Structure formats: structure tokens, C-alpha cells
Amino acid sequence: MAGEVRKLALLGASGSIGRSTLDIVARFPERYRVVALGGGRNVETLAAQARRFQPRLLAVQESTGAAKLAELLKRDGLDIPILIGREGSLAVATCPEADIVVAAMVGAVGLEPTYAALEAGKDVALANKESMVMAGRLLNRVATATGARILPLDSEHSAIWQALNGESHREVEKLILTASGGPFRDFSPAEMAAVTPEQALRHPRWKMGPKITIDSATMVNKALEIIEARWLFDIPPEKIEVVVHPQSIVHSLVEYVDGSVLAQLGLPDMRLPISYALGAPERLVLDLPKLDLAEIGRLDFFAADEERFPALKLVRRALEMGDSGAIAFNAANEFAVDRFRHGVIGFLDIVGTVAAVLKKTRPRNFSSLQEILDCDTRVREELGAEMTMKMKTRD
Amino acid sequence: MAGEVRKLALLGASGSIGRSTLDIVARFPERYRVVALGGGRNVETLAAQARRFQPRLLAVQESTGAAKLAELLKRDGLDIPILIGREGSLAVATCPEADIVVAAMVGAVGLEPTYAALEAGKDVALANKESMVMAGRLLNRVATATGARILPLDSEHSAIWQALNGESHREVEKLILTASGGPFRDFSPAEMAAVTPEQALRHPRWKMGPKITIDSATMVNKALEIIEARWLFDIPPEKIEVVVHPQSIVHSLVEYVDGSVLAQLGLPDMRLPISYALGAPERLVLDLPKLDLAEIGRLDFFAADEERFPALKLVRRALEMGDSGAIAFNAANEFAVDRFRHGVIGFLDIVGTVAAVLKKTRPRNFSSLQEILDCDTRVREELGAEMTMKMKTRD
Numbered sequence: 001m002a003g004e005v006r007k008l009a010l011l012g013a014s015g016s017i018g019r020s021t022l023d024i025v026a027r028f029p030e031r032y033r034v035v036a037l038g039g040g041r042n043v044e045t046l047a048a049q050a051r052r053f054q055p056r057l058l059a060v061q062e063s064t065g066a067a068k069l070a071e072l073l074k075r076d077g078l079d080i081p082i083l084i085g086r087e088g089s090l091a092v093a094t095c096p097e098a099d100i101v102v103a104a105m106v107g108a109v110g111l112e113p114t115y116a117a118l119e120a121g122k123d124v125a126l127a128n129k130e131s132m133v134m135a136g137r138l139l140n141r142v143a144t145a146t147g148a149r150i151l152p153l154d155s156e157h158s159a160i161w162q163a164l165n166g167e168s169h170r171e172v173e174k175l176i177l178t179a180s181g182g183p184f185r186d187f188s189p190a191e192m193a194a195v196t197p198e199q200a201l202r203h204p205r206w207k208m209g210p211k212i213t214i215d216s217a218t219m220v221n222k223a224l225e226i227i228e229a230r231w232l233f234d235i236p237p238e239k240i241e242v243v244v245h246p247q248s249i250v251h252s253l254v255e256y257v258d259g260s261v262l263a264q265l266g267l268p269d270m271r272l273p274i275s276y277a278l279g280a281p282e283r284l285v286l287d288l289p290k291l292d293l294a295e296i297g298r299l300d301f302f303a304a305d306e307e308r309f310p311a312l313k314l315v316r317r318a319l320e321m322g323d324s325g326a327i328a329f330n331a332a333n334e335f336a337v338d339r340f341r342h343g344v345i346g347f348l349d350i351v352g353t354v355a356a357v358l359k360k361t362r363p364r365n366f367s368s369l370q371e372i373l374d375c376d377t378r379v380r381e382e383l384g385a386e387m388t389m390k391m392k393t394r395d
Numbered sequence: 396m397a398g399e400v401r402k403l404a405l406l407g408a409s410g411s412i413g414r415s416t417l418d419i420v421a422r423f424p425e426r427y428r429v430v431a432l433g434g435g436r437n438v439e440t441l442a443a444q445a446r447r448f449q450p451r452l453l454a455v456q457e458s459t460g461a462a463k464l465a466e467l468l469k470r471d472g473l474d475i476p477i478l479i480g481r482e483g484s485l486a487v488a489t490c491p492e493a494d495i496v497v498a499a500m501v502g503a504v505g506l507e508p509t510y511a512a513l514e515a516g517k518d519v520a521l522a523n524k525e526s527m528v529m530a531g532r533l534l535n536r537v538a539t540a541t542g543a544r545i546l547p548l549d550s551e552h553s554a555i556w557q558a559l560n561g562e563s564h565r566e567v568e569k570l571i572l573t574a575s576g577g578p579f580r581d582f583s584p585a586e587m588a589a590v591t592p593e594q595a596l597r598h599p600r601w602k603m604g605p606k607i608t609i610d611s612a613t614m615v616n617k618a619l620e621i622i623e624a625r626w627l628f629d630i631p632p633e634k635i636e637v638v639v640h641p642q643s644i645v646h647s648l649v650e651y652v653d654g655s656v657l658a659q660l661g662l663p664d665m666r667l668p669i670s671y672a673l674g675a676p677e678r679l680v681l682d683l684p685k686l687d688l689a690e691i692g693r694l695d696f697f698a699a700d701e702e703r704f705p706a707l708k709l710v711r712r713a714l715e716m717g718d719s720g721a722i723a724f725n726a727a728n729e730f731a732v733d734r735f736r737h738g739v740i741g742f743l744d745i746v747g748t749v750a751a752v753l754k755k756t757r758p759r760n761f762s763s764l765q766e767i768l769d770c771d772t773r774v775r776e777e778l779g780a781e782m783t784m785k786m787k788t789r790d
Contacts, residue, residue, distance in 0.1 A: 162657060166561020171678045176688070243688050253660070258670055258678040259685050261660040262557060265648070275653055283566045283653040290654050293571070293638050293696035301688035 006278070009036040009095045009122075011059075011113055012104030014045040016208050017127040017153065020270045021102050022049060024278060027286070032278065038092040038105075038113075041065055047072035050080060057081055057095055059088025086112065093117040100278070103128045104153070106211050107334050108376055111135055115369050121146040125277040127153040129228045133330045135372050136231025137323060137365065151277040152232055156225055158273030159251035159264035160233060167256070175235055176253040176261075177225055178245040179304060182217040185244065192308070195347035197340060211337060218350050219304070220333050223315035227326050230319065237319040242312060244302040249291065267291050311351050314358060321363035324375055331379035332357035339387070357383065401673070404431035404490045404517075406454075406508055407499030409440040411604050412522040412548065415665045416497050417444060419673060422681070427673065433487040433500075433508075436460055442467035445475060452476055452490055454483025481507065488512040495673070498523045499548070501606050502729050503771055506530055510764050516541040520672040522548040524623045528725045530767050531626025532718060532760065546672040547627055551620055553668030554646035554659035555628060562651070569634045571648040571656075572620055574699060576639040577612040587703070590742035592735060606732060613745050614699070615728050618710035622721050625714065632714040637707060639697040644686065662686050706746050709753060716758040719770055726774035727752035734782070752778065 008025060012018045018039070025032045038059035039046035047069055050058055058080050060066050066082045073080060083091045086109075093101050093113035101117040102125045103110055110128030115135065117124050119142055126132060131139060132150075143150050152158050156177045164172070183202055184192055200217040201210055208216070215221035222242050230237050243253075251273075253263040266272050267289055275284045306312045318325035336353035339345045345353070357379060366372050403420060407413045413434070420427045433454035434441035442464055445453055453475050455461050461477045468475060478486045481504075488496050488508035496512040497520045498505055505523030510530065512519050514537055521527060526534060527545075538545050547553050551572045559567070578597055579587055595612040596605055603611070610616035617637050625632050638648075646668075648658040661667050662684055670679045701707045713720035731748035734740045740748070752774060761767050 162655060168677070245688075250658075253688075255685070256678050257680045258667060258674070259661055259664075259681050259683050260557060260667055260671065260678070261686055263645075263658045263660055265656040265658055266654055269654075272653060272655055276655065279653070282563070283651050283655070285652045286654050288654050290650070291656055293640075293648075294698040297696060299694040299696075301692060301694075303689035 005033050006031060007033050007035045007097050007099045008102060008278075009038075009092050009098035009100075009117075010034060010102045010104065011038040011089055011092055011110070012040070012102075012106065012127070013037040013049055014039040014042040015104055015106065017104035017270060017274070018102070019045075021104065021274050021278075022053065024271055024275045024284070025053070028284060031284075035097045036092040036095040038089050043069040043072065047076075050078060051076055054078075055080060056097065057083070057091060059083045059092045061085060089113040090116050094120045094122075098122055100125060102153070102274075103131065106209055108134060108330060111372070112369070115139065115142065118142045118146060118148045118150070121148050123149045123151060125151045125153050125274070129154060129224050130330055130334075132228040132231050133224050134327045134376060135323075135369065136227065136326075138367070138369065138372065140231055140234070150232065151280060152228075153270075153273055153277050154225060154228065155268070155270065155273050156252040157229060157232055158276055160229065160254055162264045162276065163252070163254040163262040164233070167254075167262075169234070171257050172235065172239065173255045173257050173259075174239045174241055175229055175233065176241050176243055176255060177222060177229060178248070178250050178252050179219060179222045179242050180216065180248045181244040181246055181302070181304075182219060184217055185246070185302075185305075187308075189308075189348075193346055193348050197343065200340070200347060210341065211334075214337050214340065214350070215333070218311055218347070219309035220311045220351065220354070222304070223311040224330065226315050227319060227329075237316065242304040244304050245300065246302075247296065247299055249296060249299055265291060309351075311354065314351065314355055318358055321358070321361060322365040323372065324361050324364040324366070325358060327372060327375045328357050328361040328379050329354055331376045332383060335380055335383045344387070353383070400428050401426060402428050402430045402492050402494045403497060403673075404433075404487050404493035404495075404512075405429060405497045405499065406433040406484055406487055406505070407435070407497075407501065407522070408432040408444055409434040409437040410499055410501065411602065412499035412665060412669070413497070414440070416499065416669050416673075417448065419666055419670045419679070419681075420448070423679060426679075430492045431487040431490040433484050438464040438467065442471075445473060446471055449473075450475065451492065452478070452486060454478045454487045456480060456483075484508040485511050489515045489517075493517055495520060497548070497669075498526065501604055503529060503725060506767070507764070510534060510537065513537045513541060513543045513545070516543050518544045518546060520546045520548050520669070524549060524619050525725055525729075527623040527626050528619050529722045529771060530718075530764065531622065531721075533762070533764065533767065535626055535629070545627065546675060547623075548665075548668055548672050549620060549623065550663070550665065550668050551647040552624060552627055553671055555624065555649055557659045557671065558647070558649040558657035559628070562649075562657075564629070566652050567630065567634070568650045568652050568654075569636055570624055570628065570630055571636050571638055571650060572617060572624060573640040573643070573645050573647050574614060574617045574637050575611065575643045576641055576697070576699075577614060579612055580639065580641070580697075580700075582703075584703075584743075588741055588743050592738065595735070595742060605736065606729075609732050609735065609745070610728070613706055613742070614704035615706045615746065615749070617699075618706040619725065621710050622714060622724075632711065637699040639699050640695065641697075642691065642694055644691060644694055660686055660688075706749065709746065709750055713753055716753070716756060717760045718767065719756050719759040719761070720753060722767060722770045723752050723756040723774050724749055726771045727778065730775055730778045739782075748778070
């Protein structure tokens with residue numbers, strides 16, 4: 001590294017990826033400086049991060065949170081502007097000083113800031129896979145136009161990025177995403193139907209936020225990652241496969257035209273892909289627990305069961321439909337996961353909702369952010385209206 | 396590839412690597428032409444290869460083989476010059492038309508032709524690991540001087556080469572060579588002492604020639620590969636480790652300074668590393684059976700047992716001693732394997748011989764081919780004299 005300090009704006013600072021990102025940044029004070037932090041409702045964490053990293057700008061989700069955060073900062077004698085909601089996220093994403101934006105918000109709400117950051121020519125380290133799922137085609141176009149880079153933060157996509165290093169894309173036969181298979185890999189349909197939110201929130205390998213943990217249990221997460229990989233690496237969907245690997249040591253693989261396969265391995269620790277994205281094209285010297293294959297002893301691989309996890313089949317249909325399919329897939333899932341977490345629908349109804357919405361969706365591609373956001377809103381509104389109708393019918 | 400035909404000279408044509416190389420060449424007649432073939436005693440195979448590939452030059456080990464080969468060629472109306480022995484190998488290695496020399500002879504006899512090819516500025520695809528073990532320092536110097544490249548053909552070193560692609564050497568934390576562990580991985584010392592040549596010649600994963608199969612059973616092969624890796628990748632020996640992986644699917648791995656590990660995987664088929672070396676920097680489109688991880692199901696890893704396989708400890712001492720250590724290690728092993736195959740010594744005596752020779756060897760580095768060859772000869776002569784003495788004493 002040329003000794004230059006890279007300036008970071010971080011969205012989703014108080015979440016799992018956000019905290020891991022700041023762990024890396026704190027290890028290399030001579031390389032990175034935090035200039036803006038955006039968080040959700042966890043303002044205590046955000047206040048502590050603000051104390052530690054002294055950004056020039058803060059953003060939170062709601063005005064009550066902003067008031068509380070202002071109070072906490074005042075106690076420490078800190079005077080940092082606090083912005084709220086969409087305006088706040090966009091301000092963090094386009095913060096003039098920032099060279100790189102870490103987009104680690106959860107869900108579709110991450111799209112606008114990601115778009116704005118790329119439009120402003122900033123590199124985006126992307127953990128918010130929904131951005132790429134909803135608008136991969138558009139985001140690639142914007143990035144190409146402004147010269148910004150989209151750097152994968154997901155462990156799977158980081159693995160593929162690393163395994164592709166120095167290789168020609170023409171020589172890729174397929175990308176193989178590994179999946180832990182989630183906690184219900186061996187559940188019967190009846191057991192699956194009875195899964196509670198508490199069960200779904202316990203992931204066997206990775207400590208993650210609640211939305212992505214439930215997405216892992218339904219394997220919707222892997223479905224979204226297929227769409228994400230399709231755009232991140234500009235690879236036709238039929239060249240992207242999934243293999244179940246419960247130990248989460250092999251993070252993903254690339255098969256080349258000669259039959260050779262390159263894989264990236266490591267202990268399941270998000271700090272690894274984060275540091276790779278922040279350091280690229282250099283690797284940062286990290287003193288984390290190291291992979292010891294002899295100690296791990298055994299790595300298992302299974303075919304992904306598309307009957308038990310129909311999200312993996314549905315995503316193929318969504319991809320064939322184009323942008324509207326991917327947007328509907330994601331919006332329906334977000335809506336249904338929220339309903340499931342509130343005990344309104346069952347576990348199997350999550351993917352059931354996605355299937356029903358896809359059936360009604362008309363295949364379309366979009367060329368503007370507004371069209372994409374409108375499509376997303378329409379799906380959610382229709383689902384909301386249906387849900388209300390059903391509740392009324394039931395009364 | 397720029398459409399240019401690469402001209403190949405192949406030493407060890409009738410052996411396992413030689414035949415696999417010609418299998419690849421035959422698939423890409425528009426890319427490769429065979430200009431010279433050197434073989435050992437199997438002149439029938441060599442004659443068939445000559446018919447198929449029509450080289451301009453042939454070499455065999457002995458004059459009786461040459462006469463037989465000439466007769467076989469005459470039957471087919473072929474008129475190709477046949478050279479014999481050391482002169483023959485050197486002629487193949489320095490054949491003026493060749494761009495690339497595939498060095499697939501077995502044992503120390505491969506060193507002189509490898510040196511000659513590099514000195515003549517030809518790229519060398521190197522399966523003859525003994526060359527690199529005996530003279531890695533010297534061969535690297537010659538290659539740098541003439542601009543020739545040394546391309547690994549061993550599956551392990553090819554895996555490392557692939558996993559290093561595009562990465563900076565400064566960022567390598569360690570190289571991890573995988574070892575099948577051979578057929579005696581779980582043998583007790585008593586069982587090991589009673590191993591017969593027939594048992595040692597049955598390798599569980601790879602079909603290879605007899606010398607390397609026995610070297611796998613003693614794990615001397617892995618020890619030689621450590622020395623080879625040390626020179627091929629210019630990596631200090633303490634950064635090279637071994638992990639036992641019985642399925643031979645992960646061919647080797649590179650750990651980087653950030654803790655990330657890149658691995659190359661594939662079915663055990665030597666045509667893969669051969670095609671990578673011949674095609675580099677491009678990959679050839681190969682229609683070989685593909686790795687299916689879900690079908691394989693499980694990959695196991697064990698720590699290498701240096702008590703059971705003392706070759707792995709001895710090689711560290713040999714490396715500390717410098718060139719004379721590596722040469723003595725290799726020469727003693729070649730001598731002892733030959734004695735073992737003839738039933739003169741037991742299985743454990745192979746590595747016992749290596750240990751005894753190392754003890755008597757004085758640490759030295761060499762700067763010329765002649766010094767290296769002399770050192771090799773001296774070890775063999777002394778071992779021969781000792782063996783004769785022992786036989787006499789026994790009478």
C-alpha cells in the first residue's frame with residue numbers, strides 16, 4: 001500500500017458486519033480512517049463507535065434514536081452532526097471525503113445508498129446483497145460509468161473473487177457456492193412446517209443478524225447469492241451451482257474449463273472477507289485464529305436438496321424472468337420473513353409466499369433506479385393488502 | 396493463445412507422465428507438435444508414439460533397444476534418427492526446434508538434460524523432481540540467465556502454482572503440500588518392517604511408475620517435494636508444511652498472511668497439471684471426468700506422522716545442510732529403493748539408509764553442475780562399496 005490513508009464510510013455500523021469492519025479498521029489505524037457511520041436502532045453501540053473512531057458524520061434510522069444518540073455524544077463532549085433515515089444513509093454513502101463505502105445494511109433499503117455511492121464514484125464493499133439482487137444490471141452500469149468498483153463482502157463471493165484472481169473469465173466453467181445447509185438440512189416436511197422463529201434464528205456456523213439467519217434456514221440466502229454472483233462476476237446463471245458443505249470451511253469454488261477447481265478456505269470469520277475487500281489488491285496481515293485442516297479433520301459435501309429447499313428452484317425461474325423476477329423474489333421474501341418473525345405465518349409459508357408472488361409477476365428488465373424501487377414497493381403493497389384481506393376474512 | 400504451434404521435446408515418453416503428456420498433445424494438434432521423443436527400455440511404446448507423432452529425433456537408453464526400435468520403425472517405413480543413452484537424452488533436451496521440454500525421466504539421471512534444456516533457453520515442464528532436489532539453486536540461476544521458465548508438473552506443485560496465480564509472494568504465509576499418506580498410513584512399526592516390494596508398489600490413489608510409488612509409501616516422495624517446492628517457489632523451507640489427505644482431491648494449498656487459504660482441487664489425473672503447464676498462461680479446454688464434490692462426499696485431513704515416516708524429519712536436516720544434504724538424501728534413497736526392489740534390504744531400511752548417509756555428509760553448497768554430479772556419484776559409490784563389504788562379511 002502506498003502509505004495513503006483510505007477513508008471509510010460505513011452503513012450498518014452497529015450490525016454484525018459493521019462491527020467486524022470496525023475491528024479490522026482498528027487494527028490498521030495507519031491505513032484507514034472512518035469518516036461517516038450509519039446505524040439502525042442500536043444507538044448505544046453507535047455512540048461507542050463514534051467515541052472510538054471520531055467520524056465527521058453520523059446517521060440513524062429514526063428521530064428518537066437521533067435524540068438519544070445526541071445525548072450520549074454530548075456526555076462525551078462530542079459534537080458530530082446526526083442525520084436521520086433515508087437522508088442520513090444517503091449522506092453517509094456520498095460523504096465527500098469517503099474513498100470507500102461499506103454497505104452493510106440489511107434488506108432492500110440498502111439499494112439507494114449503494115447506488116448513490118457508486119454514482120459518486122466511490123468503491124463499495126458490498127455486504128448488502130439485496131442491492132445486487134434487485135439492481136445488479138443497473139449497479140454494474142453505474143460502476144462502469146464512474147469507474148467505481150463493487151467489492152464483494154459475502155464470504156462466498158469473496159471466495160470466488162479470490163479464486164478468480166489473475167484468471168481469465170473466459171476460462172470459467174462454473175462457480176460453485178457452498179452452503180452450510182442451515183439448521184434444518186435433515187428435517188422432514190412436517191418438522192419443517194412446525195419450525196418456530198426461535199429455531200430458525202439459531203445458525204450452526206455463522207453468527208449473523210436475524211434476517212440473514214432465517215434466510216439461511218430457508219436457503220433463500222443461497223438463492224439470493226446466486227443472483228448476486230450472476231451480477232458481481234458477470235456469469236450466466238446456469239454456470240452457478242450450489243453444494244452443501246456443513247462445516248463452512250470451503251467458502252466457495254471456481255471450476256475452470258480444464259476441470260481444475262480453485263477454492264478459498266478459512267475459518268468462518270467475516271473479518272477475513274472484509275479485510276480482503278478493504279486491502280485489495282493487497283492482503284492485510286491479520287493475526288486471527290488460523291485454519292488447521294488436520295485439526296478440522298473432515299470436510300463434507302452434499303448435493304443441495306431442491307425439493308426440501310424450493311427457494312433454490314424458484315430462484316432459477318426468477319432469474320429467467322429478469323429484473324422483475326429478482327426484485328419480486330427478494331421483496332416477497334423480506335415481507336414473509338417479517339411476518340414469520342411476528343408469528344403470523346409458518347416457516348414453509350416464507351418460500352410459499354415467494355412462489356405465489358413470482359407466479360403473478362410479469363417478466364421485465366428495468367433501466368432506472370426509480371422503476372426498480374417502484375417494482376419493489378408494488379410487490380410489498382400487494383402482499384400487505386392480501387394479508388389484510390386474509391385477516392379480515394378470518395374474522 | 397496466439398495461434399502459434401508450440402514444439403515439444405519429451406523425455407520419459409514411454410512412462411506414465413510421458414503417455415499422459417502425449418494424450419494432451421493429441422487433443423490439440425493445432426497447438427502442439429512433438430519434435431523429439433526420448434524413452435527408456437519400453438521401445439514398443441516408443442515405436443507406437445513415433446508412428447503417431449512423427450518426431451524428428453528419437454532417443455533410447457541402450458543400444459539393444461535402439462536396434463529393436465530401428466527395426467520397428469523400418470516396418471512402418473519410418474526413418475527417424477535414434478540416439479542412445481546420455482547423448483540421446485541431451486540431444487532431445489536441446490533439440491533446436493523445441494520450445495518446451497517435458498522432463499519426465501525418473502531419478503537423478505534427469506538432471507543433466509534438464510540443465511541442458513534450460514541452458515539452451517527452453518521452457519522446461521518438470522516432472523523429474525530429482526533435478527530440482529539436487530540442483531534447484533543452480534537450475535534457478537540458469538533459468539534466470541537464459542529467460543527459460545521452469546513449469547511444475549507434479550500435481551502438488553501445479554496446485555500451488557495455480558493457487559499463487561496473481562498473488563504476491565510476499566503475502567504467502569505458507570505452502571501446504573497434501574500427501575495421500577501412501578498405503579501404510581496406519582501400519583505399526585512391525586508391519587512396516589515386513590512390507591514387501593509388491594505391497595509397496597500398490598498405491599491407493601495414483602497410478603505411477605515403480606520408483607515414485609515406493610517413494611510415496613515411505614513418504615520420501617513428499618520429502619523430495621518439500622525440497623522441490625523450496626526452489627520452484629523460492630520459499631524458505633520452514634514455510635512448507637505437509638498435511639495427509641487420503642482422497643488426493645485437494646492437490647495442495649497456499650495460506651496467505653491474512654489467514655485465507657487457496658487450494659486447487661481435481662480428480663487425481665496427471666493430465667490436469669500437464670495441460671496447465673503446457674497451456675500456461677491459458678487453460679486448455681479439457682473433456683475429462685469432472686470433480687463432483689457432492690459425489691465424493693467427504694475429504695479427510697490428518698497431521699503427517701513424522702515418527703512413522705521419518706523421511707519428513709530427515710528432509711529438514713538435509714535442507715539445513717544445503718545442496719550436499721539434498722543430493723545425499725536423494726542419492727541414498729534411489730540406491731536404497733533399488734536394493735529394496737531387489738529384495739536386498741527391508742522397507743524400513745530405505746529411510747534408514749538415507750539417515751545413515753546424511754549423518755556422514757558434510758554441509759556444502761555447489762555452484763556447478765559437475766560438483767553436483769560428483770557429489771551424487773560419491774554417495775552412490777560409497778553406498779555400493781559398503782553394501783559389497785556387508786555381503787562379504789556375511790559370507
